[in-house]
Amino acid sequence: MPSITRRQILIGGGVAAGLVVGWAALPTQLANPMQADGDESLFNAYLRIAPSGAVIIAIPQLEMGHGVSTLLAQIVAQELGADWRAVAIEPARPGAIYGNKALIRRWAPVIAPMDSGATLADSEYLVQRYAENTPFMISGDNSALAGYLQPCREAGAAARVMLAQAAAARWETDWELCAVDKGFVRYLGATVNDMEQRLSFAELASEAAAIAPLDILPLRPEPPGENDTMIAEGTRTAFPRLDLPTKVDGSANFAGDIRLPDMLFAAVRHGPPGDSRLLGIQRKRANGITGLVDVVKHKRWVATLASNWWAANKALAAIRPRFATYGPMADDADSEAALEKALRDTSGFRLEKQGDVEEVLEQGEVYRADYSAAAALHAPIETTSATARWSAAGDESGERVEIWYAAQAPHQVAEDVARALDISTSAVTIYAPTSGGSFGARFDSRAAVQAALLARHSKRPVQVIWSRGEDQIQTYPRPAALAQLSAATDRNGTILAWQHKIAAPATGREAMARLLWQSPAHKARQDNAAMHDRSMVAGAIPPYRIPAFAVDHHPADIGYPTGLLRGHADTLNAFFRESFIDELAHRAEREPLSYRMQMLGNAPRLAACLTMVATLSGWDGGTAGSGQGLACHVMDGAMIAMIVRVQRGAEGVRVREISAAVDIGHIINEDIVRQQIESGIIFGMAQALGASSGHAKGLANARRLSDLSLPRLADTPEITISFVDNDQPSTDADALAVPVVAPAIANALFSATNVRFRQLPLI
Structure with missing residues (x-):
């Protein structure tokens, strides 16, 4: 959500509710990427509620094993007053409303250094431009809470007030007399005319979602008080990780787990890091390898396509790609000399x-x-993997491509894929599976681009998997x-x-x-x-x-x-x-x-x-x-x-x-x-x-x-x-x-x- 503006005034007070903050839940200039399925009720860009009362929370950060999906969901759920047992999560779709403003501010002096002519105002302008025009939904640089704690709190608070207002309308009372916790809205006043004293999220969701969110929102006290019913027995350990059950039973989908009908597997070989070009291959040496479907040459890499990755990798070794590298090549003696010269001279x-x-x-x-x-x-346990499915679409919309890739910068990956295929960014859909580690490696979009190019070439879904050796050579x-x-x-x-x-x-x-x-x-x-x-x-x-x-x-x-x-x-x-x-x-x-x-x-x-x-x-x-x-x-x-x-x-x-x-x-x-x-x-x-x-x-x-x-x-x-x-x-x-x-x-x-x-x- 956007930071406070002139029309979103920060106000002190809020006796029982804690802080009161001015906030517009869905600014008209920023589209809401979250979509409701069936009879679900959409509240804002961070949450919707199913007819069963389940709360589905969008997570705008890549889960890389560090628990961020649970952490951000907990913040929304606590502010909302949800029952943790009824909370589900999903990766957020790229959208400017999820811009990681904290990270933009942190990177602004690097992007436009103030001591090289830019000013603080320039950096702030850069932040605002990115926030309004670019889905800067980037995960990394230790910024999950810095970027999303406040937006998550505000999203939960907006929905909580809307639910309280819906209940108050039924009870013909003031919404401030309603408390929300554990998936229910309770009436705090005296019972009148046998009035039902609590209503569930399931009963209220459709009515509440139709209410316009307040511009002034009460936030719960931060940190929560000992009597906060979202905190079991006053502890901080009442929220077990939401991603662990599927990881324990093996049902979690990582990038390399994606399987699509008629899918091919690709192994890729690049030249040395730098300005490297493919000179040639010995194609005939791969003849006779069972499962090999095709060999595809690119100016900077070569890929073998096969019915299984083992065959593709075997064929890749057989064709013996040769590359030429222009300019310097990595060498310890040269690197040490360059560092020494820079420090001393x-x-x-x-x-x-x-x-x-x-x-x-x-x-x-x-x-x-x-x-x-x-x-x-980086050496994450899962090597670089990406899957793509290309479609000609067959109408005026033109070709489209779907990408399964654990991207730390999904919109930037979509832009790179669109540029490589010469299509619009809107024709690229990024799905973000759980990442088997990253440590910064998944800022790289090359595997996603390769998968898209190979899928269009073969007219079949393609999964690219880099070998461990290729992964460690090509990492930055x-x-x-x-x-x-x-x-x-x-x-x-x-x-x-x-x-x-x-x-x-x-x-x-x-x-x-x-x-x-x-x-x-x-x-x-x-x-x-x-x-x-x-x-x-x-x-x-x-x-x-x-x-x-x-x-x-x-x-x-x-x-x-x-x-x-x-x-x-x-x-x-x-x-x-x-x-x-x-x-x-x-x-x-x-x-x-x-x-x-x-x-x-x-x-x-x-x-x-x-x-x-x-x-x-x-x-x-x-x-x-x-x-x-x-x-x-x-x-x-x-x-x-x-x-x-x-x-x-x-x-x-x-x-x-x-x-x-x-x-x-x-x-x-x-x-x-x-x-x-x-x-x-x-x-x-x-x-x-x-x-x-x-x-x-x-x-x-x-x-x-x-x-x-x-x-x-x-x-x-x-x-x-x-x-x-x-x-x-x-x-x-x-x-x-x-x-x-x-x-x-x-x-x-x-x-x-x-x-x-x-x-x-x-x-």
Whole structure:
């Protein structure tokens, strides 16, 4: 829903109802993509009610295993007063009304950097333009609650008031005397003339849906009170995940599970990442492979079509495609040289600053350290898959295509498919199955485009599945990076000035060029090679009280396209920053926890997390041989402190315990937040100990999951998590734990081995 405008006035008050907010449920300028089936009653773009009383909620975010479909449905259901047992969910159809405004605002400085001539007004105008004209229904960058908590609350509140008004009309009373909870509307006044004191959603839905929503809506108190009947026994765990039953019994449909009549399966081979062109194939070598139907050549890839994917993949290997790559090719030596040159030989772009850093560094005692990180791969358990069904339609509407693809940016995928087929975007329908992981990989639309082209070529439905090797070669990884951190300290080790330099590609700008402007990957890289990128310094600003600091981005062209990964640049900068803080503490012979605490006078919530995790883990000061390491981080308003314990043994050093204290404001669903933090910890371990790849001759060296040294069940440490619950605004937790794991492990390794690890992965 749109944010507050001049005609949508924010008002304080609402004694029993909590906040009162001005809101137009269905603005006339924004169409409602949600459709009612049969006798269902459509209330707004987020919910409708079936004749049975079931509440169907549209989820405008891709479910990638992180529980967002349950979380957003819970927000709507709580505000509405629905019975959780009667709630169903479905993916929202792309529409401008679902625009992720929080993400647009977050990306605006990357799309139109204010320090390159644009102004804040320009950025706000950009936000408004996207919100009104583009279905910017994008999932990612830890933005589900930031983008949709308020719209979901408003949608539920609008429907709740409409139901109360319908009941009040029957009872000939004021709707303010009606309470809505557990799927019923109850009359709160005295019973008159044997009046029925409650009516179900099923009884009221059709009447209520015909009522125009109020412009002024009462919202329930946030956080909910202990007497809120939607919260069973006052706990936050009364909302079991809606996606788990189908995943447990195997009925959930992932992209690779789609089956259509007469469908063909396609295996695809691309050239090396960059400006690669297909030179030729040895077609005759595939003759005789049972099930092979066709071989289709494209200027940048080749596909084999068969009755099953095994036959298609076998044929693909047999034809031995040959490619030519124009321009640079990915190579570790060249990438390292480019990063080194960018860091040492350029002045960089100063994107954040406070005080005169250079002056203090020149006068004080300066300590410097260099850090590096290898390229990190997404490696979701489900490789890239997409299915397409093409139709000539046979009338004036022209051809149409349906796409089944777990897209993080569905409208952008539709635009890419439409451009490739030279049809209108309205002729492309995107269905979003559950994603078997993504971590940012599903911003890529290439498989969906390939499926559409192959379906039109063959006149049959086609499912494209990339092999694991192809998936890891073609993914746009989090880039390799090099950093130099400098600090001037006084005799007691107190930091007087801090400088954080990072050499890395302008990955955020690259990703935006591919996603929003449909720029080819190699061109997006080339066009932004010398551009600064504010997203690449995310997490670099120290949360500590330091009189003078500066953060500089030194853009570098490392020879291959790069992309967004869970945690993005925070995973780099938190590692650099928290490792360096630990070095400064030990250099000053100060205990790492108290060293941090003395600089957190302006960050009491983060200080509380550090104190809590120290108690939780039995922190012993990180003394030599203890194997304990500490790190903390602030991300999008959420805070986390972590202590890791490693142990040396005959098998080397193993991570044994991880304790975390988390403050994300008011917790909406503790089970889901815990799952997100735990999964972030395991993902962070993967980034710290593996999940990366070097490059040679244009290709990633890691071709299998086994090449990535991912944590296994036997490697999983004991994990203890404690939450700071408060009345601060709710924030997203999906990526929060990822950045802090690597520095905590690195600092623990130092206390165990007295050796500093300044590179990712650590081993």
